[in-house]
Amino acid sequence: MSAETKAEPDALETKIIRQVEFYFGDRNLRRDKFLLEQVKKDDGWVPFTILMTFNRLKQLSADQDVVASALRKSTILEVSEDGSKLRRPLSSSLPDPLHKRSAEQQLQEQQRTVYAKGFPPDTTLDQLEEYFDQFGQFDIITMRRRKEAGADGKVTIIFKGSVFVEFKRESDAAKFVNEEELKYKDVPLLREHK
Numbered sequence: 001m002s003a004e005t006k007a008e009p010d011a012l013e014t015k016i017i018r019q020v021e022f023y024f025g026d027r028n029l030r031r032d033k034f035l036l037e038q039v040k041k042d043d044g045w046v047p048f049t050i051l052m053t054f055n056r057l058k059q060l061s062a063d064q065d066v067v068a069s070a071l072r073k074s075t076i077l078e079v080s081e082d083g084s085k086l087r088r089p090l091s092s093s094l095p096d097p098l099h100k101r102s103a104e105q106q107l108q109e110q111q112r113t114v115y116a117k118g119f120p121p122d123t124t125l126d127q128l129e130e131y132f133d134q135f136g137q138f139d140i141i142t143m144r145r146r147k148e149a150g151a152d153g154k155v156t157i158i159f160k161g162s163v164f165v166e167f168k169r170e171s172d173a174a175k176f177v178n179e180e181e182l183k184y185k186d187v188p189l190l191r192e193h194k
Helices: 011-024 033-039 055-060 064-071 105-111 127-131 171-180
Strands: 085-087 113-119 139-149 156-165 190-193
Touching: 011 033, 011 064, 011 085, 011 127, 105 113, 105 190, 113 171, 127 139, 156 171, 171 190
Parallel strands: none
Antiparallel strands: 113 156, 113 190, 139 156
């Protein structure tokens, strides 16, 4: 690999890498039947034309060349030589579906997952990711939401101000829960294990 492909990613590239690594990660593939079916084809390769239809990725960049260039800097994923496809490493086995996980796997996931409440309703996923980065690597942040009907009868989905965060390591989850006092924008957070 050239020095260019190993250069540090900039802010946009970091967001692209994080998002696509999430898509291809065990946590998401267990639930995402469509992407899992794509990964099972063509020796694990998924065409960028498919990835570029994913809404969150399109919000980051609609330019396939920008996305492919960013993902060449991923330490987890592999971009094809022609830049048209992406895959997990061949040495990485596909995850068991949710319903086939052992009790031990479920317990480990639960021990790495925390609940936090006290975030303002206008908080974005990007802001939450930036906040939780300081506590360690995580697999997923799930923003809890509720439906609310307006006076016009139109239903909107509102962030409830609470999240579930699954950290990659149990020690990071414990560190987050056991911190003496944590605040987000000067508001104390309620924190506990799931």
